């Protein structure tokens with residue numbers, strides 16, 4: 425299998441979910457063996473640990489002057505999920521656009537630009553044996569496998585969210601249909617708290633599924649949309665290892681902070 429980049433530039437813009445700030449994004453082809461490179465003003469930063477940081481709300485890419493671009497996980501997930509190895513991601517702004525809260529828009533843009541095979545073979549990240557992180561009632565287990573696979577178990581106590589298992593296998597090549605349309609979700613009480621802290625300023629019923637004790641703020645796109653979104657985020661976060669590993673993942677209750685802890689302490693160690 426060969427490395428891939430974009431066949432031509434993709435340009436889009438929009439507002440961030442946390443800052444409500446506007447950003448312009450340009451995705452450009454990049455030569456083989458480059459990886460995913462972010463550029464903000466004059467600085468560049470490869471999307472790989474330790475240039476990547478997760479907090480409860482999302483994933484940021486960090487630059488050498490201490491600045492950061494927030495909420496890049498859906499953008500990276502779209503690129504990695506579609507098998508793009510090399511791309512330049514220029515962002516004029518402090519946060520990637522949220523669009524409808526999923527990766528649907530960006531995937532449609534990338535697929536309409538098309539992908540270009542390159543002259544170098546694809547590099548795979550391999551693990552030598554089982555890798556595990558278990559803490560705080562969460563776990564991530566990775567076993568060596570032929571392809572990247574994720575099995576994610578969603579499980580909340582006292583919630584309208586049903587316990588659900590979602591699975592994505594990169595070999596099926598169905599990221600665009602299975603993962604990309606799944607939207608961000610959040611809890612009503614968490615949203616109220618974030619708004620009071622001047623966070624989630626760009627959040628609305630147009631870019632997130634809000635969960636309350638009454639149920640969901642909007643009809644779900646799939647019965648298992650929420651666990652599919654957890655897989656979307658997981659792909660974007662794990663790509664900070666430098667590529668998606670040839671491993672099958674079993675993930676329980678993880679989020680951005682724990683995903684990045686796994687990359688930092690287990691995969692990059």
Ligand SMILES: [Zn+2]
Pocket residue numbers: 497498608653656657
């Ligand atoms: Zn997300």
